[in-house]
Amino acid sequence: MLAKLNEVFGRMRNDDNVDILYIxxxxxxxxxxxxxxxxxxxQFSARYSHVEGxxxxxxxxxxxxxxxxxxYA
Incomplete structure (x- = not known):
């Protein structure tokens, strides 16, 4: 299912990128x-399934x- 922007937030990762999660x-x-x-x-847009998130x-x-x-640690 395609998540809408108002349904998600981001959490910082150790590699300075952001996991996108459901609120x-x-x-x-x-x-x-x-x-x-x-x-x-x-190489695939966020509209395609990314099983790893x-x-x-x-x-x-x-x-x-x-x-x-x-x-913060």
Whole structure:
């Protein structure tokens, strides 16, 4: 199912990229209802299924207005 932008948030990863997760349950998003966005290291857009979950850059999240959760150690 294509996730809408208002259904997702981002969580920083150790590699400075962002996991895209569902707000309601924290599960990984595998498809998004957005055009022209390509996850990190993928040649397929976010509209296609990404079984490992969608990972975006901080810059992509900022352009899409996806709120990013930062975990401080």
């Amino acid at each position: 309601n349950d924290g599960e990984r998003v595998d498809q998004m209802d957005v055009d022209g966005v390509y996850p990190v290291n993928s 969608i990972i975006l850059t901080v810059e992509q999240c900022q352009l899409l207005n996806i709120e990013i959760e930062y975990i």
